[in-house]
Amino acid sequence: xxxxxxxxxxxxxxxxxxxxxxxxxxxxxxxxxxxxxxxxxxxxxxxxxxxxxxxxxxxxxxxxxxxxxxxxxxxxxxxxxxxxxxxxxxxxxxxxxxxxxxxxxxxxxxxxxxxxxxxxxxxxxxxxxxxxxxxxxxxxxxxxxxxxxxxxxxxxxxxxxxxxxxxxxxxxxx
Ligand SMILES: [Zn+2]
Numbered sequence: 072x073x074x075x076x077x078x079x080x081x082x083x084x085x086x087x088x089x090x091x092x093x094x095x096x097x098x099x100x101x102x103x104x105x106x107x108x109x110x111x112x113x114x115x116x117x118x119x120x121x122x123x124x125x126x127x128x129x130x131x132x133x134x135x136x137x138x139x140x141x142x143x144x145x146x147x148x149x150x151x152x153x154x155x156x157x158x159x160x161x162x163x164x165x166x167x168x169x170x171x172x173x174x175x176x177x178x179x180x181x182x183x184x185x186x187x188x189x190x191x192x193x194x195x196x197x198x199x200x201x202x203x204x205x206x207x208x209x210x211x212x213x214x215x216x217x218x219x220x221x222x223x224x225x226x227x228x229x230x231x232x233x234x235x236x237x238x239x240x241x242x243x244x245x
Contacts, residue, residue: 160225182235185209195219196228
């Protein structure tokens with residue numbers, strides 16, 4: 072699942088899935104390497120700042136919030152998998168992906184509620200595993216205590232989104 076580091080892999084995903092222009096990407100990396108050298112470390116630093124910059128671009132442009140959140144989530148997942156491949160903690164990326172999951176649920180015309188899904192390797196969140204909160208509360212308080220996560224490569228705890236149903240089993244509109 073986690074790719075060994077390879078710039079071409081990220082480059083092709085950025086171009087195919089995130090509307091990055093191949094020409095711009097090539098220009099930017101060559102400008103970067105002229106300035107900072109073409110060592111592996113420099114290349115990785117280029118990639119990381121490019122991913123961060125592109126997250127900014129995506130968060131500013133898309134007219135449809137659902138598609139925007141989905142795209143941002145996919146980009147943060149890519150950033151998360153990069154960090155894990157580098158043996159770094161992915162918690163900050165996970166936190167954003169999970170927040171976007173709540174924002175996506177918030178767009179639904181149906182009522183939803185949220186459960187906390189804690190990972191066993193994370194004592195702080197395992198204590199909250201299965202806890203139910205309203206979507207409003209989850210958005211407001213973001214109850215997963217990411218900073219206390221004890222999992223070695225960072226938190227993978229997340230929210231489960233569930234549809235509320237009336238006694239006859241029908242979904243409930245907001
Ligand atoms: Zn955790």
